Amino acid sequence: xxxxxxxxxxxxxxxxxxxxxxxxxxxxxxxxxxxxxxxxxxxxxxxxxxxxxxxxxxxxxxxxxxxxxxxxxxxxxxxxxxxxxxxxxxxxxxxxxxxxxxxxxxxxxxxxxxxxxxxxxxxxxxxxxxxxxxxxxxxxxxxxxxxxxxxxxxxxxxxxxxxxxxxxxxxxxxxxxxxxxxxxxxxxxxxxxxxxxxxxxxxxxxxxxxxxxxxxxxxxxxxxxxxxxxxxxxxxxxxxxxxxxxxxxxxxxxxxxxxxxxxxxxxxxxxxxxxxxxxxxxxxxxxxxxxxxxxxxxxxxxxxxxxxxxxxxxxxxxxxxxxxxxxxxxxxxxxxxxxxxxxxxxxxxxxxxxxxxxxxxxxxxxxxxxxxxxxxxxxxxxxxxxxxxxxxxxxxxxxxxxxxxxxxxxxxxxxxxxxxxxxxxxxxxxxxxxxxxxxxxxxxxxxxxxxxxxxxxxxxxxxxxxxxxxxxxxxxxxxxxxxx
Amino acid sequence: xxxxxxxxxxxxxxxxxxxxxxxxxxxxxxxxxxxxxxxxxxxxxxxxxxxxxxxxxxxxxxxxxxxxxxxxxxxxxxxxxxxxxxxxxxxxxxxxxxxxxxxxxxxxxxxxxxxxxxxxxxxxxxxxxxxxxxxxxxxxxxxxxxxxxxxxxxxxxxxxxxxxxxxxxxxxxxxxxxxxxxxxxxxxxxxxxxxxxxxxxxxxxxxxxxxxxxxxxxxxxxxxxxxxxxxxxxxxxxxxxxxxxxxxxxxxxxxxxxxxxxxxxxxxxxxxxxxxxxxxxxxxxxxxxxxxxxxxxxxxxxxxxxxxxxxxxxxxxxxxxxxxxxxxxxxxxxxxxxxxxxxxxxxxxxxxxxxxxxxxxxxxxxxxxxxxxxxxxxxxxxxxxxxxxxxxxxxxxxxxxxxxxxxxxxxxxxxxxxxxxxxxxxxxxxxxxxxxxxxxxxxxxxxxxxxxxxxxxxxxxxxxxxxxxxxxxxxxxxxxxxxxxxxxxxxxxxxxxxxxxxxxxxx
Numbered sequence: 001x002x003x004x005x006x007x008x009x010x011x012x013x014x015x016x017x018x019x020x021x022x023x024x025x026x027x028x029x030x031x032x033x034x035x036x037x038x039x040x041x042x043x044x045x046x047x048x049x050x051x052x053x054x055x056x057x058x059x060x061x062x063x064x065x066x067x068x069x070x071x072x073x074x075x076x077x078x079x080x081x082x083x084x085x086x087x088x089x090x091x092x093x094x095x096x097x098x099x100x101x102x103x104x105x106x107x108x109x110x111x112x113x114x115x116x117x118x119x120x121x122x123x124x125x126x127x128x129x130x131x132x133x134x135x136x137x138x139x140x141x142x143x144x145x146x147x148x149x150x151x152x153x154x155x156x157x158x159x160x161x162x163x164x165x166x167x168x169x170x171x172x173x174x175x176x177x178x179x180x181x182x183x184x185x186x187x188x189x190x191x192x193x194x195x196x197x198x199x200x201x202x203x204x205x206x207x208x209x210x211x212x213x214x215x216x217x218x219x220x221x222x223x224x225x226x227x228x229x230x231x232x233x234x235x236x237x238x239x240x241x242x243x244x245x246x247x248x249x250x251x252x253x254x255x256x257x258x259x260x261x262x263x264x265x266x267x268x269x270x271x272x273x274x275x276x277x278x279x280x281x282x283x284x285x286x287x288x289x290x291x292x293x294x295x296x297x298x299x300x301x302x303x304x305x306x307x308x309x310x311x312x313x314x315x316x317x318x319x320x321x322x323x324x325x326x327x328x329x330x331x332x333x334x335x336x337x338x339x340x341x342x343x344x345x346x347x348x349x350x351x352x353x354x355x356x357x358x359x360x361x362x363x364x365x366x367x368x369x370x371x372x373x374x375x376x377x378x379x380x381x382x383x384x385x386x387x388x389x390x391x392x393x394x395x396x397x398x399x400x401x402x403x404x405x406x407x408x409x410x411x412x413x414x415x416x417x418x419x420x421x422x423x424x425x426x427x428x429x430x431x432x433x434x435x436x437x438x439x440x441x442x443x444x445x446x447x448x449x450x451x452x453x454x455x456x457x458x459x460x461x462x463x464x465x466x467x468x469x470x471x472x473x474x475x476x477x478x479x480x481x482x483x484x
Numbered sequence: 485x486x487x488x489x490x491x492x493x494x495x496x497x498x499x500x501x502x503x504x505x506x507x508x509x510x511x512x513x514x515x516x517x518x519x520x521x522x523x524x525x526x527x528x529x530x531x532x533x534x535x536x537x538x539x540x541x542x543x544x545x546x547x548x549x550x551x552x553x554x555x556x557x558x559x560x561x562x563x564x565x566x567x568x569x570x571x572x573x574x575x576x577x578x579x580x581x582x583x584x585x586x587x588x589x590x591x592x593x594x595x596x597x598x599x600x601x602x603x604x605x606x607x608x609x610x611x612x613x614x615x616x617x618x619x620x621x622x623x624x625x626x627x628x629x630x631x632x633x634x635x636x637x638x639x640x641x642x643x644x645x646x647x648x649x650x651x652x653x654x655x656x657x658x659x660x661x662x663x664x665x666x667x668x669x670x671x672x673x674x675x676x677x678x679x680x681x682x683x684x685x686x687x688x689x690x691x692x693x694x695x696x697x698x699x700x701x702x703x704x705x706x707x708x709x710x711x712x713x714x715x716x717x718x719x720x721x722x723x724x725x726x727x728x729x730x731x732x733x734x735x736x737x738x739x740x741x742x743x744x745x746x747x748x749x750x751x752x753x754x755x756x757x758x759x760x761x762x763x764x765x766x767x768x769x770x771x772x773x774x775x776x777x778x779x780x781x782x783x784x785x786x787x788x789x790x791x792x793x794x795x796x797x798x799x800x801x802x803x804x805x806x807x808x809x810x811x812x813x814x815x816x817x818x819x820x821x822x823x824x825x826x827x828x829x830x831x832x833x834x835x836x837x838x839x840x841x842x843x844x845x846x847x848x849x850x851x852x853x854x855x856x857x858x859x860x861x862x863x864x865x866x867x868x869x870x871x872x873x874x875x876x877x878x879x880x881x882x883x884x885x886x887x888x889x890x891x892x893x894x895x896x897x898x899x900x901x902x903x904x905x906x907x908x909x910x911x912x913x914x915x916x917x918x919x920x921x922x923x924x925x926x927x928x929x930x931x932x933x934x935x936x937x938x939x940x941x942x943x944x945x946x947x948x949x950x951x952x953x954x955x956x957x958x959x960x961x962x963x964x965x966x967x968x969x970x971x972x973x974x975x976x977x978x979x980x981x982x983x984x985x986x987x988x989x990x991x
Contacts, residue, residue, distance in 0.1 A: 001641070003637065003640055003641045003644055004637055004641065007637055007640075244532050247528050247532070248526060248528040248529055248532065251526070251527065251528050256528075291561075291563050292563070296563075299561075299563060300563075302550075302554075302558060303558050303559075303561065303563070303564040303565075303566060305547065305550075305551060306550070306551040306554060306555040306558045306559070307555070307558070307559060307564070307566045309555075318566070318569070319565050319566060319569050322565050336547075341547070341548060341551055344547075345544055345547075345548070348540060348543075348544055352536075352537065352540050355533075355536060356533065356537075359529055359532075359533045362526075362529055363526060363529055363530070371526070371529075375529055375532075379532065379536075382536050382540075383536075386536070386539060386540070386543070389543065389547075390543055393543070393546070393547045393550065394550070395543050395546050395547070
């Protein structure tokens with residue numbers, strides 16, 4: 001009986017996840033958040049089923065029903081997150097919250113399977129991080145002076161990285177963490193956010209050559225410190241985020257080309273100068289010739305990815321622990337092995353859907369500063385996803401970064417949750433802009449054309465209102481929620 | 485967002501054109517009103533978005549493709565612990581001959597460990613292979629399937645209830661017990677290799693390599709097999725053996741001559757006096773036979789070394805090199821079992837002596853029997869060869885087909901005209917040449933013999949035959965090499981005849 005449930009649930013979980021991934025793109029069919037309610041509700045149900053099915057399988061496979069308690073706690077926290085965000089910030093974007101909870105629950109499942117202790121630790125960190133994250137949209141929305149802290153960001157970011165370089169302890173050859181009172185932090189994670197704020201505030205008013213050069217210098221400091229700390233993954237993320245943000249701020253392709261060119265030259269230089277870069281590149285080009293040395297991690301990861309088949313070996317049926325650091329850098333491979341390639345592909349799609357929503361919000365923001373922040377955070381997120389999944393599957397050389405929201409690691413998950421919350425705050429700012437815009441429009445109409453009908457329609461609430469507004473504004477740029 | 489994105493970019497273009505300088509602070513967006521939001525469409529953001537979407541789709545495609553292409557070899561890698569994982573869960577599946585006879589199966593011993601049984605013992609030693617101390621043959625080829633279980637859920641549940649292993653999936657091979665038995669016995673006590681295949685599909689019906697071993701005893705004899713470098717018992721000579729092709733290579737020399745002289749090759753004439761000399765290099769006919777006045781067909785049928793040495797000197801070295809590459813010399817064969825690449829050295833700087841040696845299949849040329857069999861199949865098929873294969877299908881214990889293998893990997897080695905000419909030439913070898921022991925039977929056959937000299941001092945040679953039957957509508961091909969037996973016509977052709985007889989039901 002248990003065998004039937006565990007075997008069949010493999011297919012069921014994959015199918016539900018495919019539906020979820022579909023819904024997370026179906027959202028973009030509707031231009032207004034108010035029309036997406038059905039999709040979000042379905043997503044919530046799918047999340048619930050997937051999360052529950054996975055834990056049921058874990059219970060049957062281990063014969064230990066007490067995992068259900070752990071599940072219950074997770075479900076409560078995720079449920080509370082979804083509800084609280086919706087209640088406190090009714091005009092925030094629900095796709096981001098849903099995807100965030102979905103990814104967190106997948107992370108809980110696979111971490112529980114890999115190491116119960118680490119999963120519990122991660123769960124506590126996530127719970128605390130969510131409590132922090134939930135107030136962030138409010139501050140982002142209200143604190144207007146964030147735009148003017150340019151040099152504070154620059155100093156804080158560089159200082160944080162420098163402190164680690166000088167005082168931090170080395171883990172596996174790279175100095176990336178720093179312990180305070182028994183809690184280990186990985187400052188490069190938090191600095192990612194500060195860095196995006198720095199670039200955005202430096203370039204939002206003017207993006208002339210002088211300012212680009214100035215930010216380049218600061219960005220260079222960040223990247224160099226990270227390279228010296230041997231944290232190549234983070235260095236790459238900072239570099240790419242910088243280049244792409246400059247590109248968006250200036251709208252000039254030559255900066256993009258210059259960035260790509262500079263990146264290629266420095267990558268080549270790094271390859272020639274640093275032994276540990278050479279090792280990584282060699283392991284990427286031909287991991288098989290040194291399978292017991294430099295190529296060990298990547299080949300073990302490839303073994304895991306390709307052993308599960310489309311539907312996976314099933315939770316607790318594979319041997320993902322054979323990959324070193326599986327719970328941090330190679331969590332994707334563990335998911336592919338036990339939950340299947342199909343599930344893993346859907347997971348990538350959900351990550352991509354988050355990114356698209358970030359970009360959507362960025363595109364709609366009028367204020368340059370906020371637009372650049374939404375864009376920068378989106379790129380930070382998706383590029384990290386790309387580095388970890390691409391690295392683990394030999395698509396690109398391995399850099400050793402975490403899969404946001406899923407991998408084990410407190411700093412990583414806290415940073416990502418804060419990032420997602422900031423974007424929610426930006427989403428509210430965008431709604432303000434929209435509302436303001438409409439009021440101005442309304443005033444102008446009243447004043448010059450005296451078309452009162454349109455105005456009165458605007459003030460009433462309900463379906464006709466929405467239809468009316470869409471008629472007038474076919475591109476769907478009407479206000480969300482209709483709370484005026 | 486993305487549906488209208490393009491249109492809006494178009495609209496927004498004009499706006500940017502006028503106000504390209506980001507530094508100039510735009511008028512407050514509120515003054516423009518919400519309709520002007522479209523003016524805020526940021527093309528770089530769209531570019532970056534599309535870029536990442538493209539990269540991600542590429543990455544997803546790459547992961548899926550990589551997994552599909554490499555999953556078998558990855559699972560078989562000795563560094564992959566999942567083999568042990570599967571083997572601890574599933575009992576290794578059975579291997580069947582095409583007629584349903586069991587070639588290998590696992591029983592659970594008294595102490596709970598698996599014991600692999602090979603009912604036919606030595607007969608299928610190299611074809612079926614072994615599964616301890618590494619793997620070979622079908623045991624290696626089908627390991628991926630044998631160690632996994634797609635048994636029905638009910639069966640698995642029953643097994644799980646009693647704590648037994650699940651039944652691994654079973655493999656049905658293309659091997660034919662009758663053909664294998666005839667070939668195995670025909671080889672007798674000689675060393676050598678026999679390969680029998682279905683010409684149009686590439687199915688391998690029999691694969692014999694001697695000396696052999698009893699796979700049931702592999703555990704006990706392993707150490708002596710490994711230390712004994714001399715006899716090469718573990719070597720599957722059909723695919724790993726590297727032999728001088730001898731006169732069988734004249735098929736290829738003839739093909740090249742026809743290619744270079746499509747109109748005039750039939751006008752070829754040669755007066756054989758038992759040898760041919762060029763400078764200091766001298767090529768003798770087998771046992772110094774004098775073939776007299778010959779045309780192209782007779783030179784081929786009688787396997788005249790002197791005439792082919794003469795032909796070899798007329799070939800364009802560069803073109804010959806290309807033809808050999810096209811026939812997969814010095815190249816990977818489309819095989820998944822262990823094999824060695826056939827090797828030949830012909831190039832623009834080859835000397836006359838080397839060309840004469842190469843033309844009659846001597847010198848440094850080395851060829852595996854399976855490669856020669858593939859070329860034979862290409863001639864039989866009118867120019868193309870199918871990838872040789874041993875596994876017909878994989879079934880679970882309930883008989884549901886998990887994976888069906890079909891003829892694949894069609895490769896053109898020559899044109900239809902060239903194949904037809906060679907077919908005629910090979911038929912003449914039977915009718916009026918060195919393979920006359922296949923003449924006047926209830927079926928027609930075509931082929932080429934070879935007596936490959938492998939030693940400078942002794943007058944010893946490997947006996948070769950490669951050919952197919954029936955000559956006009958070929959069904960099967962047979963490639964035989966018997967080490968050190970003597971001439972192909974005397975020793976290899978009778979072996980091939982017994983195999984053809986068995987196939988066509990002649991007692």
